[in-house]
Each structure stands twice: as C-alpha cells, then as structure tokens.
Amino acid sequence: xxxxxxxxxxxxxxxxxxxxxxxxxxxxxxxxxxxxxxxxxxxxxxxxxxxxxxxxxxxxxxxxxxxxxxxxxxxxxxxxxxxxxxxxxxxxxxxxxxxxxxxxxxxxxxxxxxxxxxxxxxxxxxxxxxxxxxxxxxxxxxxxxxxxxxxxxxxxxxxxxxxxxxxxxxxxxxxxxxxxxxxxxxxxxxxxxxxxxxxxxxxxxxxxxxxxxxxxxxxxxxxxxxxxxxxxxxxxxxxxxxxxxxxxxxxxxxxxxxxxxxxxxxxxxxxxxxxxxxxxxxxxxxxxxxxxxxxxxxxxxxxxxxxxxxxxxxxxxxxxxxxxxxxxxxxxxxxxxxxxxxxxxxxxxxxxxxxxxxxxxxxxxxxxxxxxxxxxxxxxxxxxxxxxxxxxxxxxxxxxxxxxxxxxxxxxxxxxxxxxxxxxxxxxxxxxxxxxxxxxxxxxxxxxxxxxxxxxxxxxxxxxxxxxxxxxxxxxxxxxxxxxxxxxxxxxxxxxxxxxxxxxxxxxxxxxxxxxxxxxxxxxxxxxxxxxxxxxxxxxxxxxxxxxxxxxxxxxxxxxxxxxxxxxxxxxxxxxxxxxxxxxxxxxxxxxxxxxxxxxxxxxxxxxxxxxxxxxxxxxxxxxxxxxxxxxxxxxxxxxxxxxxxxxxxxxxxxxxxxxxxxxxxxxxxxxxxxxxxxxxxxxxxxxxxxxxxxxxxxxxxxxxxxxxxxxxx
Amino acid sequence: xxxxxxxxxxxxxxxxxxxxxxxxxxxxxxxxxxxxxxxxxxxxxxxxxxxxxxxxxxxxxxxxxxxxxxxxxxxxxxxxxxxxxxxxxxxxxxxxxxxxxxxxxxxxxxxxxxxxxxxxxxxxxxxxxxxxxxxxxxxxxxxxxxxxxxxxxxxxxxxxxxxxxxxxxxxxxxxxxxxxxxxxxxxxxxxxxxxxxxxx
Numbered sequence: 075x076x077x078x079x080x081x082x083x084x085x086x087x088x089x090x091x092x093x094x095x096x097x098x099x100x101x102x103x104x105x106x107x108x109x110x111x112x113x114x115x116x117x118x119x120x121x122x123x124x125x126x127x128x129x130x131x132x133x134x135x136x137x138x139x140x141x142x143x144x145x146x147x148x149x150x151x152x153x154x155x156x157x158x159x160x161x162x163x164x165x166x167x168x169x170x171x172x173x174x175x176x177x178x179x180x181x182x183x184x185x186x187x188x189x190x191x192x193x194x195x196x197x198x199x200x201x202x203x204x205x206x207x208x209x210x211x212x213x214x215x216x217x218x219x220x221x222x223x224x225x226x227x228x229x230x231x232x233x234x235x236x237x238x239x240x241x242x243x244x245x246x247x248x249x250x251x252x253x254x255x256x257x258x259x260x261x262x263x264x265x266x267x268x269x270x271x272x273x274x275x276x277x278x279x280x281x282x283x284x285x286x287x288x289x290x291x292x293x294x295x296x297x298x299x300x301x302x303x304x305x306x307x308x309x310x311x312x313x314x315x316x317x318x319x320x321x322x323x324x325x326x327x328x329x330x331x332x333x334x335x336x337x338x339x340x341x342x343x344x345x346x347x348x349x350x351x352x353x354x355x356x357x358x359x360x361x362x363x364x365x366x367x368x369x370x371x372x373x374x375x376x377x378x379x380x381x382x383x384x385x386x387x388x389x390x391x392x393x394x395x396x397x398x399x400x401x402x403x404x405x406x407x408x409x410x411x412x413x414x415x416x417x418x419x420x421x422x423x424x425x426x427x428x429x430x431x432x433x434x435x436x437x438x439x440x441x442x443x444x445x446x447x448x449x450x451x452x453x454x455x456x457x458x459x460x461x462x463x464x465x466x467x468x469x470x471x472x473x474x475x476x477x478x479x480x481x482x483x484x485x486x487x488x489x490x491x492x493x494x495x496x497x498x499x500x501x502x503x504x505x506x507x508x509x510x511x512x513x514x515x516x517x518x519x520x521x522x523x524x525x526x527x528x529x530x531x532x533x534x535x536x537x538x539x540x541x542x543x544x545x546x547x548x549x550x551x552x553x554x555x556x557x558x559x560x561x562x563x564x565x566x567x568x569x570x571x572x573x574x575x576x577x578x579x580x581x582x583x584x585x586x587x588x589x590x591x592x593x594x595x596x597x598x599x600x601x602x603x604x605x606x607x608x609x610x611x612x613x614x615x616x617x618x619x620x621x622x623x624x625x626x627x628x629x630x631x632x633x634x635x636x637x638x639x640x641x642x643x644x645x646x647x648x649x650x651x652x653x654x655x656x657x658x659x660x661x662x663x664x665x666x667x668x669x670x671x672x673x674x675x676x677x678x679x680x681x682x683x684x685x686x687x688x689x690x691x692x693x694x695x696x697x698x699x700x701x702x703x704x705x706x707x708x709x710x711x712x713x714x715x716x717x718x719x720x721x722x723x724x725x726x727x728x729x730x731x732x733x734x735x736x737x738x739x740x741x742x743x744x745x746x747x748x749x750x751x752x753x754x755x756x757x758x759x760x761x762x763x764x765x766x767x768x769x770x771x772x773x774x775x776x777x778x779x780x781x782x783x784x785x786x787x788x
Numbered sequence: 789x790x791x792x793x794x795x796x797x798x799x800x801x802x803x804x805x806x807x808x809x810x811x812x813x814x815x816x817x818x819x820x821x822x823x824x825x826x827x828x829x830x831x832x833x834x835x836x837x838x839x840x841x842x843x844x845x846x847x848x849x850x851x852x853x854x855x856x857x858x859x860x861x862x863x864x865x866x867x868x869x870x871x872x873x874x875x876x877x878x879x880x881x882x883x884x885x886x887x888x889x890x891x892x893x894x895x896x897x898x899x900x901x902x903x904x905x906x907x908x909x910x911x912x913x914x915x916x917x918x919x920x921x922x923x924x925x926x927x928x929x930x931x932x933x934x935x936x937x938x939x940x941x942x943x944x945x946x947x948x949x950x951x952x953x954x955x956x957x958x959x960x961x962x963x964x965x966x967x968x969x970x971x972x973x974x975x976x977x978x979x980x981x982x983x984x985x986x987x988x
Binding site for chain 1: 867869888891892907909910916917918919920925934936937954955967
C-alpha cells in the first residue's frame with residue numbers, strides 16, 4: 075500500500091518537473107483558482123489566496139449532470155464517499171430512519187458540517203443530515219473545505235465544511251425545469267430573480283417525488299418507500315444606502331414518506347401503514363454596514379426549526395401503533411466585524427449565541443442547550459508570496475467544558491503558478507442530544523439506553539419502579555458524568571499547481587487525530603429482567619491519514635477531463651495498542667483455531683475504502699449545440715462487520731472475508747439546446763447497473779431520466 | 789525484551805531436555821497426568837424465555853429445569869447470560885474465571901480466584917454488551933464470542949473444566965423482520981474427571 079502511495083507521489087512530482095518550464099498563462103482553466111469563495115474566511119476571497127484545501131462545484135457542472143440529488147453530486151468529488159447506514163432493514167420493508175451521508179477524509183458524516191449560505195443545518199438523525207433536504211435547482215456553487223473549520227464555524231466541522239451557496243439576485247431571470255425518470259420520479263423546479271435599482275429578489279420552488287422501489291417482492295413492504303418533497307426559498311436584498319445593505323432569506327422543506335410494512339407485536343404479523351413527515355425551515359436576516367473604507371460590520375439573526383414525525387397505524391383497526399417524534403429549534407444572533415481588505419490584511423472577528431431546544435419522544439424532557447462563542451481570524455500577505463490565516467474560536471456551553479479551537483494556515487507561492495499550502499487546526503464535536511438526554515427502553519429485548527445527563531435520574535426511576543434490584547447501590551451514580559466534546563487535530567499539506575494553460579494538479583496530504591470519541595458502554599449491573607443498561611462515555615481514539623490528488627486537463631475549448639484519487643488509512647489507536655501488546659485474538663470460524671492478531675492483519679476501521687477515484691469528462695459540440703457530461707466514481711473495497719455472517723471474534727476488520735468488493739458508479743448526461751432558451755437533457759445513471767441490495771439499498775440499478783429546461787435572462 | 793526472554797527460556801528448555809536425555813536412566817518419570825475429556829457440543833435455547841437451560845459437563849447432558857436447585861448441573865444459559873452452580877444460582881460449589889489467552893495453550897486450572905453468582909443480576913460472567921464475553925454488531929444483530937477468551941469453570945462437584953464458546957447463531961426465523969425463536973450455542977470443553985487441575 076505504501077509503495078503505491080510513493081509511486082503516485084513520485085509520478086506527480088515528476089509531472090511537475092517535466093512540465094515546470096512552461097510559463098503561466100491566462101486561460102479559462104487557470105481561472106479555477108480565481109473562483110471567489112466565502113467559506114474559508116467568511117468574506118469573499120479568491121481560491122488562490124486561501125491557504126486551505128478547497129474545492130468548488132460550479133452551478134454549471136451541477137446543471138450539466140442533470141441530477142436532482144445533492145448527494146450524487148457530492149460523491150463525484152475527490153475523496154467524498156457515501157457512507158450508508160444500512161441496518162439491514164430497508165430490504166425488509168422497514169423505512170430507513172437515517173439515510174446516507176458523506177464521509178470526508180475517512181470521517182463519518184457526523185463530523186462534517188453542512189452549511190447553507192454559511193448557516194448550519196440542524197436535525198441530525200444518528201449523526202446524519204438528510205441531504206435530500208437541499209434542492210439543487212438554485213445552487214450557485216458548493217464550497218468544500220477539508221480539514222477542521224471549527225475555528226470559524228464551531229462544533230461538527232472536524233473533517234471539514236460543505237457550504238451550499240444559493241443564487242443571489244444579480245439580474246432579471248426566470249428558469250424552469252421538468253424532470254422525469256425511472257421509478258416514476260418527477261421533479262418540477264421554478265426559479266426567478268428580479269432586480270431593480272435598490273432591491274433584488276430571488277425566488278425558488280421545487281416539487282420532487284418518486285414511487286421508490288422494491289428489491290425483494292417476497293418481503294412485504296418496499297425497499298425505498300414512495301415520497302413527495304416540496305421546497306421553497308426566497309431571498310431579498312435591499313441596498314439601504316451606499317454603505318448599508320439588508321439581506322432577508324427564508325427556506326422551507328417538507329418531505330412526506332409513505333410507509334407500509336409488517337410488524338410482529340406478538341408472533342402474528344400485522345400490517346402497519348403511516349407517514350414519516352420531515353420538515354425543515356429557516357429565516358435569516360442580515361444587516362451589513364460599511365463604517366468606513368476599512369471597517370464593515372454584519373449583524374445577523376438566524377432561526378431554524380427541524381422536525382421529524384413518524385406515525386404508523388395498524389391496518390386492521392386503524393389504531394395508532396407507534397409515533398416517533400423529534401423536533402429541534404435553534405436561534406442564533408451574531409455580530410461580525412471585518413477590518414481591512416483581503417488578501418493584503420483582513421481581520422474578521424465575531425460574537426454569537428446559540429439557543430437550541432430539542433424535544434423527542436425518546437428524550438427525557440424538553441432539553442435546552444445554550445452556548446456562546448467568540449471568534450477572530452487574521453489574514454495577511456507577505457510580499458505577494460506568503461498568505462497566512464491565523465485564527466481561533468472560543469465556545470462556551472452550558473453542558474460541557476469551554477473549547478478553544480485555534481487554526482493556522484500558510485500558503486507560499488514558489489511561483490505564481492505553484493502554491494504550497496499547509497494548515498493545522500483543532501476541531502471539536504459537541505456531545506449530541508442523544509448522547510446527553512436519551513431515555514429509551516427497548517420493548518422487545520428490554521434493555522435501556524440512558525444519555526449521560528439522564529443517567530442519575532433514569533437509574534433512580536428504574537429502581538423505584540422495581541426494574542433495578544433494591545440491593546444495587548446507586549450512590550456512585552448520584553452525579554451525572556460529564557461528557558467532553560470529541561476533539562480533533564487536523565493537518566493538511568500540499569500544493570496547487572497550474573502546470574500550463576491546460577493543466578492543473580492538486581495534491582493534499584492529510585492526517586486527523588480524533589480523541590474522546592463518545593461510545594456506549596454497559597453498566598456493571600443488569601436490570602431485574604437481566605438486560606443491560608447502557609450509557610455513553612468518552613472512550614476511543616482514532617486517526618485517519620492519506621492524500622487526495624486531482625488533475626484537470628483541458629484539451630481545447632470543447633473537451634476537458636478531471637480525475638481525482640484518494641488514498642486513506644483509518645485506524646483505531648486503542649486497537650493498535652492492544653495488538654502491540656499481543657492482547658487481541660481472532661478465532662477462525664471454520665477451524666476454531668485461535669491466533670494472536672498481528673499488526674499487518676489489522677485493516678482499519680470498517681466502512682472505509684483505502685482507494686477511491688473519480689473521473690469527469692466534458693465535451694461540447696458547438697455545431698450541434700450539445701454537451702456530453704460523464705462522471706464516474708470508484709469506491710475501493712471496504713470492511714463490513716459480519717459480512718455474509720463472517721465472524722472471528724476479534725471485533726475488528728482483519729480478514730478478507732469481511733471485505734465488500736469495490737464498485738464503479740458511472741453516469742452520463744447529454745444536453746442539447748433545442749431552441750432559443752430551451753434545452754433538452756437525457757441521462758443514464760449507474761450505467762454499469764451496480765447494486766448491493768443488502769448493504770446499499772439506496773443504490774438503485776441503472777436508471778434513466780429526461781429534463782426539459784427553460785432559461786430566460788435579461 | 790519479550791523476544792529476548794522467550795529466547796532465554798527456550799535455551800533453558802533445551803538445556804533441561806539435553807540433561808534429561810543424557811542421564812535419563814537414573815530419573816524416574818512422574819506418572820503422566822490423566823488427560824481431559826475433550827468435547828464439542830451445541831445446545832439450542834429459546835431466544836426469549838425466563839428460564840435457564842442447565843448443562844452438566846461430566847456426561848454432556850442437558851439437565852431438566854426441575855433440577856435447578858440441585859448440584860446436578862454446572863452452568864446455565866439464557867440469552868447471553870451465563871450462570872454457574874453457585875450462591876444465588878444453585879447449591880453447588882461452582883465458580884468461573886473469564887480467562888484471556890489461547891484455549892489450547894491453557895493447561896492448568898487454578899484452585900482459587902473463581903467468581904460466583906452474587907445475585908441474580910450480578911453474576912460471575914460479565915454478559916454486558918460492551919464489556920461482556922461477546923461482540924455484538926448492532927447493524928447485523930450478530931453475537932460473536934470474543935476470540936482469545938474462554939472460561940475456566942469449577943463444577944458444582946469440584947471438578948475443573950475449560951470451556952470456550954465457539955459461536956452463537958440464530959435459528960427459527962418466522963420472517964426476517966421478527967426476532968428468531970432460537971439461539972444455537974456451539975462450545976467446546978475439556979473436562980478433568982479425576983478432580984485434579986490438569987486441563988491438558
């Protein structure tokens with residue numbers, strides 16, 4: 075593995091040497107580094123001035139893919155992988171409560187912060203934000219920053235940040251799209267922007283629905299249930315004076331999923347039917363004022379609410395079988411001050427408060443989480459050659475210890491076309507509501523899960539109701555244990571190299587060290603029904619390391635390719651410790667021979683692929699006014715615990731029999747202008763028809779779609 | 789360091805062996821210890837029940853639940869809980885040690901240090917989800933006995949046994965969405981019939 079790593083590095087180094095002589099020239103590809111992004115500094119900034127690994131997905135590429143799903147677009151990026159949470163239940167007709175998320179630098183979806191226009195989405199289920207909540211028809215660009223971004227954005231930004239920037243009203247325009255595809259998937263999108271002297275308005279609406287599908291007709295209930303989504307966005311900008319600007323925006327999303335499956339309340343099967351309704355909305359207001367040429371302040375208020383309601387009814391008598399509810403509300407006032415101008419010298423500082431409130435049928439009570447934060451970041455340049463960002467953020471929270479998260483990033487322009495980048499930053503992830511407040515007893519097996527903040531009260535209640543024997547001494551649990559946030563230290567180093575007017579190469583090495591991972595554990599005594607009681611504590615330490623490399627090449631005005639690759643190692647440090655001490659064993663499931671696990675046998679964390687690759691081809695034909703857009707994602711083999719019933723008792727990934735084979739997803743879309751302002755698109759997704767019904771029920775086989783697009787601009 | 793020690797001890801063994809060979813005629817070898825009875829067996833228990841299944845090592849017999857208050861059984865199984873015939877569980881002199889290491893290499897049972905069942909909910913064998921004798925996968929619901937871990941058991945009538953659970957499998961699915969009706973435990977054990985601590 076290391077050899078492969080070395081060769082790739084050498085190959086890239088060689089490439090630089092060979093083509094290093096050519097002069098930098100102006101070209102459209104070189105402009106990739108001139109793209110303006112906002113995520114890295116909370117102000118507009120050119121990519122070439124930012125000493126962080128950053129990728130931008132343009133509206134054009136999103137449009138050319140013809141896709142309706144954000145997750146499909148994200149997974150075609152270098153090093154971004156879909157992490158399924160299969161639970162093996164979707165195939166059996168159960169609704170999958172969690173969905174898929176994006177794994178970045180080998181870290182789970184819970185460790186990547188998802189922002190829309192710089193503000194966080196809330197409402198994670200088991201750490202995963204349903205990316206289907208974000209309609210893609212009005213995205214201006216998507217900015218992806220790798221490495222901890224906690225110093226600007228707080229909790230959850232350990233692996234990095236995905237910031238979805240929506241369209242601003244800058245011209246008068248109207249567009250419309252109708253999408254129809256396999257599984258009776260129907261998408262209707264309308265958007266418009268209106269600008270007059272001082273005011274701009276952007277409106278957007280989307281309806282998206284699908285019949286879902288069923289992989290196994292012998293099992294009652296569909297693999298993916300039918301659903302209908304509605305989303306609407308509105309944005310208003312108003313220039314109050316030459317110095318002041320007001321921005322108001324609102325976002326609303328709702329999804330209704332139609333559930334229909336079998337349950338076994340006793341030994342008899344019963345049909346239940348119902349709906350899962352997920353809603354998500356936000357309101358945002360910002361007042362921006364230039365005090366003078368140097369100083370600008372931005373005062374904003376962001377309010378967002380999320381809810382997930384699942385209710386199912388027995389078919390035989392329409393009686394309610396079960397309701398599961400989760401609602402989350404957050405209010406965040408914030409003040410930011412910018413002093414100076416980037417990239418020469420810019421100081422950004424801010425203060426804000428989070429008021430968050432969560433309510434769930436599985437949580438003990440309505441729970442509040444109040445937090446305050448301060449951040450400051452300085453960007454400056456030395457002689458046009460060195461770009462430095464230094465910053466820190468301080469988070470104070472009512473439930474856990476205060477967190478200080480510093481970051482330092484440096485870019486050095488060896489030549490104008492060769493930029494070395496290095497950054498180091500700290501990140502944290504606050505204990506989530508489940509880990510703090512859960513109070514849930516499984517009705518079938520009878521075990522109990524208690525969040526750390528609910529432990530003392532939960533145990534007392536169980537003892538009072540006779541579920542814990544009276545001779546168990548609960549005094550050691552009088553004080554609730556305090557969970558600490560999970561901490562990370564991330565290092566990224568690499569370069570952006572504009573080889574010539576046709577080619578750009580990027581390389582980034584990364585290492586993330588995560589400590590204090592929160593895991594469940596069982597208490598040393600059982601309930602009177604002899605079932606365990608679980609709670610959460612800070613336990614594990616893991617690391618991920620590897621590199622991401624990408625190469626873009628533009629043959630001519632009409633034909634370009636992009637290739638990306640990620641190499642990844644992700645391991646548990648405590649497992650390595652155990653192996654080094656010779657204390658980890660495995661038992662061959664056939665011969666029952668027990669042996670000591672060696673360091674070489676340990677393949678790393680489950681569900682991580684060592685090798686991932688992506689390719690993108692784009693071809694324009696002017697004569698036919700047509701564009702072909704082809705994307706491919708390779709995900710290398712990865713470990714899955716208990717694959718095909720394999721078990722060797724080691725609890726870690728150490729055997730090839732646990733390896734899920736790698737696969738390729740290949741998509742192709744052709745767009746053709748059919749009249750002035752009208753365009754027709756047709757596409758095939760998953761051309762190779764890859765499926766893994768048990769482990770990746772969200773990947774349907776080969777599917778087809780057509781889009782009719784209308785666009786008017788003035 | 790470890791390597792070095794091992795080499796040293798190998799050397800020591802070699803010297804001793806050489807000594808034995810050279811002057812073997814004068815030494816009277818000790819009588820060979822009684823070998824243990826080596827058995828691999830499996831039992832089926834209901835997935836969900838209030839009763840333990842009782843097992844006796846001596847003759848690999850499942851003991852009737854009616855005999856739960858006697859010394860006729862050595863260990864009991866219910867879901868993932870394991871009891872031995874001791875204190876709160878039964879009148880026997882049972883005890884258990886959860887022993888890390890490789891089963892085949894374990895040759896002598898200790899005479900002390902055995903845990904027993906203090907109460908019905910605090911038993912000698914830890915059956916907790918994270919700390920217990922098995923790994924549990926919450927995605928596939930598979931239980932797998934932790935490798936490199938087995939039990940040294942003192943039976944109800946003071947005999948020594950080493951026992952390793954090899955696998956736990958499900959059976960009797962009505963459908964894939966309902967729990968199975970049956971758990972199958974496969975285990976092996978070496979029983980010393982002469983009452984000594986030799987487990988070879």
